[in-house]
Amino acid sequence: MKNSVGQERVLYALLAGAGLRAGEALGLELQHISEDFRTIFVRQSVWDGMKQDPKTRSAVRDVDLCSTLAEMLRQFVGERRTGLLFANGKGRPLAQSNVLRRSLHPLLKELETGKAGFHSFRRFRTTHLRKNRVPEDLLRFWIGHADRTITDTYRKVQEDIAFRQEVAEKAGLGFVLENPIVRVRKKEPLLKLRLLLNLNKWEGLKWCAQGDDFRTFLADFVAALPQIDSPGVNLPSLHHL
Numbered sequence: 001m002k003n004s005v006g007q008e009r010v011l012y013a014l015l016a017g018a019g020l021r022a023g024e025a026l027g028l029e030l031q032h033i034s035e036d037f038r039t040i041f042v043r044q045s046v047w048d049g050m051k052q053d054p055k056t057r058s059a060v061r062d063v064d065l066c067s068t069l070a071e072m073l074r075q076f077v078g079e080r081r082t083g084l085l086f087a088n089g090k091g092r093p094l095a096q097s098n099v100l101r102r103s104l105h106p107l108l109k110e111l112e113t114g115k116a117g118f119h120s121f122r123r124f125r126t127t128h129l130r131k132n133r134v135p136e137d138l139l140r141f142w143i144g145h146a147d148r149t150i151t152d153t154y155r156k157v158q159e160d161i162a163f164r165q166e167v168a169e170k171a172g173l174g175f176v177l178e179n180p181i182v183r184v185r186k187k188e189p190l191l192k193l194r195l196l197l198n199l200n201k202w203e204g205l206k207w208c209a210q211g212d213d214f215r216t217f218l219a220d221f222v223a224a225l226p227q228i229d230s231p232g233v234n235l236p237s238l239h240h241l
Contacts (some may be wrong), residue, residue, distance in 0.1 A: 008103045010076045011094075015118060016039075017069040017144055017173045019125030019143050022118035023047050024059070026083040026093050030077060037070040038165055039063065042144070045094040059144045062158070064168040081137075129176035134167055147222050 014025055023045035032041040034162050040063040054060050065073070077085070086094050096118065105115055122143070129139045138157045142164075157164065 004066060007076070008099060010101070011086055012073060012104070012121065013069060013173075013177060016124050016175060018065060019122050019129075020063065021045065021059075021122065021144075022096050022208055024054070026084075027051055030080055030085060033073065033077070035211065036068070037074045038065055038168075040065065043210070044166075048097060051093070054144075056144070058140075061141060061144050063142050064161075064164045066169050066172050068177055069173060076170075088231070091238055101161045124174070129171055130172040134171055138164060145149075145170060179228035196212055 011025060014020060015022065018025075018040060020040070020042065027046040028040065028042075029044075032043055033039075034041070039040055042054065042059060042061050042063060045054060045059075046052070083091060084093060088094055108115060126139070126213065129142070131192045141157050184197075195229050200216070
């Protein structure tokens with residue numbers, strides 16, 4: 001997870017930390033996220049670049065997140081209010097094949113790990129929830145695997161948001177999110193990116209940049225910030241970029 005950057009890193013964290021299907025994650029719009037970023041509302045998916053309704057009744061569900069993943073999502077969304085959560089430079093849904101070819105498979109190769117698909121994240125989440133003794137009805141609700149006949153217990157789980165969020169927090173992620181998140185889109189003219197630093201004497205300092213593609217530069221820049229603890233360090237200005 002730590003080897004990935006930008007929106008792909010958020011995507012992988014969401015797949016592994018929420019157990020969403022890849023098409024469900026890529027079909028998320030900002031209206032499908034609760035105000036506190038603790039709940040994802042699965043209402044559509046994307047296949048071959050086209051939005052579609054979930055194929056089964058149980059796939060329409062609310063998936064609760066632990067606070068760590070919710071905070072990552074909040075930072076990633078930033079000031080956006082509409083549109084897709086994950087999108088390419090033209091605002092279109094990401095293609096699963098492109099993400100696999102350009103991001104996930106190269107990362108796995110770098111880690112000297114065999115090829116795997118998006119479903120591996122979902123299997124990881126299911127296994128993690130079972131190891132942490134999450135009630136089976138709630139697990140099936142989150143994963144979208146309801147019985148053909150929905151029981152009264154299942155309905156109660158669906159309605160008890162406080163209980164669901166409590167269990168999600170206790171279960172956690174099963175992995176560690178180490179670095180800050182930077183949301184940068186390629187080929188986006190006049191990109192306006194704001195980084196609010198919370199580091200010692202620079203608390204509240206805001207950096208703004210404009211340009212086309214800052215993915216690699218800013219990912220490295222932000223990842224290095226926690227290592228800065230000397231008041232004599234001169235941070236580079238981004239205004240001229």
